[in-house]
Amino acid sequence: MATFTKEMVENYADKLLIGLTEEENKMVLEEFEVIDREIDIVSKIEGIENIKPMTHPIDDFVCELREDEVEQAVTIEELLQNCDDVKEREVRVPKVVEE
Amino acid sequence: MSYVDKSIEEIHSALKEGKITSRELIEESLQKSKEIQKKCNAFVTIIEDAKEKEVTDHLLSGIPFGIKDNYSTKGILSTGSSNTLKDYVPFFTATSIENLEKVGAIAVNKTVLDEFGMGATGTTGHTGIVKNPWDKTRMCAGSSAGSAAAVAAGVYPYATGSDTGDSIRKPAAYCGIVGYKPTYGLISRYGLFPFASSLDHCGALTRSVKDAAIVVDAMKGIDPKDMTSYDSKDMHLKEALTGNVKGKKLCYIKEICDKKMYPNANKELKEHLENFEKVLENAKKIGMEVEEVSIDKELLKASASAYVVISCAEATSNMSNLTGIVFGPRAQGKSYIEMMKNYRTEGFSPLIKRRFIIGSYVLQKENIDRYFKNAQKVRRMLVDAWKDLFKKYDAVILPVGSGPAKLLDGSLDILDENTVILEEHLQIGNFGGFPSITIPDGFVDSLPVGLNITGNCYDDENVLNIAYALENTMEYKNQIAKEVNNG
Numbered sequence: 001m002a003t004f005t006k007e008m009v010e011n012y013a014d015k016l017l018i019g020l021t022e023e024e025n026k027m028v029l030e031e032f033e034v035i036d037r038e039i040d041i042v043s044k045i046e047g048i049e050n051i052k053p054m055t056h057p058i059d060d061f062v063c064e065l066r067e068d069e070v071e072q073a074v075t076i077e078e079l080l081q082n083c084d085d086v087k088e089r090e091v092r093v094p095k096v097v098e099e
Numbered sequence: 100m101s102y103v104d105k106s107i108e109e110i111h112s113a114l115k116e117g118k119i120t121s122r123e124l125i126e127e128s129l130q131k132s133k134e135i136q137k138k139c140n141a142f143v144t145i146i147e148d149a150k151e152k153e154v155t156d157h158l159l160s161g162i163p164f165g166i167k168d169n170y171s172t173k174g175i176l177s178t179g180s181s182n183t184l185k186d187y188v189p190f191f192t193a194t195s196i197e198n199l200e201k202v203g204a205i206a207v208n209k210t211v212l213d214e215f216g217m218g219a220t221g222t223t224g225h226t227g228i229v230k231n232p233w234d235k236t237r238m239c240a241g242s243s244a245g246s247a248a249a250v251a252a253g254v255y256p257y258a259t260g261s262d263t264g265d266s267i268r269k270p271a272a273y274c275g276i277v278g279y280k281p282t283y284g285l286i287s288r289y290g291l292f293p294f295a296s297s298l299d300h301c302g303a304l305t306r307s308v309k310d311a312a313i314v315v316d317a318m319k320g321i322d323p324k325d326m327t328s329y330d331s332k333d334m335h336l337k338e339a340l341t342g343n344v345k346g347k348k349l350c351y352i353k354e355i356c357d358k359k360m361y362p363n364a365n366k367e368l369k370e371h372l373e374n375f376e377k378v379l380e381n382a383k384k385i386g387m388e389v390e391e392v393s394i395d396k397e398l399l400k401a402s403a404s405a406y407v408v409i410s411c412a413e414a415t416s417n418m419s420n421l422t423g424i425v426f427g428p429r430a431q432g433k434s435y436i437e438m439m440k441n442y443r444t445e446g447f448s449p450l451i452k453r454r455f456i457i458g459s460y461v462l463q464k465e466n467i468d469r470y471f472k473n474a475q476k477v478r479r480m481l482v483d484a485w486k487d488l489f490k491k492y493d494a495v496i497l498p499v500g501s502g503p504a505k506l507l508d509g510s511l512d513i514l515d516e517n518t519v520i521l522e523e524h525l526q527i528g529n530f531g532g533f534p535s536i537t538i539p540d541g542f543v544d545s546l547p548v549g550l551n552i553t554g555n556c557y558d559d560e561n562v563l564n565i566a567y568a569l570e571n572t573m574e575y576k577n578q579i580a581k582e583v584n585n586g
Contacts, residue, residue: 007455012456012459012460012463013452013456013459014416015459016418016443016455016456016459017436017439017440017443018444018447018452018455018456019440019441019442019443019444020444020452020456021449024449024452024453027449027453028452028453029458031453031457032457032460033459035404035407035408035470036125036499038401038403038404039404039408039469039470039473039474039536041397041400042401042404042473042476042477043469043473044404045362045397045398045401045477045480048473048476048477048480051423051476051480052479053342053472053475053476053478053479054475054476054478054479054482054530055475056545057283057296057297057298057482057529057530057531057532058283058284058327058436058556060534061284061327063326064321064326070362074190074191078190079190079425079586081188081190082186082187082188082425082427083424083426083429083480084428084429091424091425093424093427093435094432094433094434094435094438095437096434096435
């Protein structure tokens with residue numbers, strides 16, 4: 001069983017650029033403990049070490065490649081219509097390179 | 100005289116015979132949308148300027164429908180019921196919606212869901228809780244809560260839904276209607292906001308199996324924009340509904356259905372299971388064989404945790420484009436990092452922050468084998484167990500949940516260990532991409548309950564025909580919610 005701490009939850013949230021309140025942190029911490037307990041049981045299922053992980057629901061799925069044909073692209077105006085800060089054809093953000 | 104609460108074929112006949120026009124249907128549906136919005140809070144957007152369409156020979160032409168708000172709709176607000184996309188207006192329409200619109204269907208509203216589909220209660224959308232039209236003190240379940248409420252209330256004959264764990268099939272049961280999630284890839288997911296891509300399915304909520312077949316016949320089809328979609332032109336769901344099921348074989352799982360498994364069962368659970376047993380008798384009367392099978396209880400119990408791990412991991416990956424910089428309401432910040440953090444911190448509800456952090460944790464290099472890979476192994480074991488059943492049986496039939504809709508007060512996504520398998524087994528349909536349909540099968544305390552039929556991949560016609568035949572042995576086809584408690 002793993003040991004979970006408030007700081008650990010903070011760290012994983014920070015990696016996702018998500019801030020948590022004290023209450024939210026507590027909720028995640030409690031859930032971690034539940035999942036860890038369950039996974040502990042799972043890891044003891046007989047023969048699980050020999051099972052191949054399933055990543056996709058359809059095992060016999062055949063991926064067909066389409067022809068490499070030019071298609072009509074989305075216009076820049078459409079792409080930018082949901083952006084709150086635009087200058088001409090660019091998305092404006094705070095200066096990235098510090099002086 | 101109301102028409103939008105009738106079956107699709109009845110509405111189509113009325114249109115063809117000139118008893119009503121497409122314009123009048125839209126007006127009726129918009130009026131009902133407003134009434135249901137006041138009662139149940141089912142909609143993010145009501146499309147007041149919905150335009151009538153020509154009535155053709157296609158059964159869906161000229162008829163209104165609803166769209167879950169995680170389907171992209173060009174020029175119409177599409178929020179995923181999240182504050183992070185509260186002003187997002189797509190520049191394209193989801194393929195399955197385009198398919199419906201091409202045959203003349205008319206969208207009249209966008210329905211509320213749990214934020215990005217990541218909930219099972221219908222209580223976490225940014226516009227508030229969705230209430231059950233049968234009883235306003237109860238939930239619709241989720242995530243397709245608004246779609247289920249609206250169809251059950253008779254706003255239109257159908258609405259689209261999406262299903263990653265049971266998000267079409269559980270709300271259908273709680274609202275006394277039909278919820279159908281076809282085989283993975285039958286309906287293109289292009290334009291559906293992704294939650295967990297290997298589990299996400301599009302589908303429909305209707306009031307009868309035939310209506311579900313008609314709607315999915317129109318939504319499905321191969322799509323160059325979704326490489327997991329496939330060519331199903333030889334699959335004709337409506338035509339497959341013959342009602343002849345003689346010799347078909349069903350099985351139910353002892354560990355899920357046997358009353359002895361629940362020594363402390365409450366009255367609701369007992370009645371729900373007894374009700375289910377009656378339907379099994381109905382199945383035998385119409386010529387089907389029904390057998391009890393057994394599956395390792397520990398494996399069944401592992402399903403819920405495997406689901407949490409896999410779905411959270413995939414969700415974490417899918418949320419990376421939610422920055423608030425290119426789209427979404429931009430947050431303040433001195434740097435782009437600070438802007439993104441503020442956007443996510445302020446925009447996401449606590450419940451989905453929880454999912455993302457769990458997802459991040461299980462994907463870390465040091466954790467991936469213990470959590471993510473083990474969960475994927477459980478997924479395979481469960482899918483293999485179901486595939487073994489499908490070698491002998493046409494479908495697995497099981498009750499949905501542990502009774503009727505849960506009360507809104509005090510039941511927020513908390514798992515009860517005693518009934519966890521009963522509540523969560525529908526996830527196995529997503530693990531294996533199986534066609535799976537919920538139909539109403541009776542009442543407990545004057546509230547609807549449902550059962551589920553799940554078959555092997557690509558066997559949608561057979562699954563729907565079995566559901567159709569069983570539906571005909573009961574009296575719940577095309578039922579409209581009758582309010583038993585207005586809160």
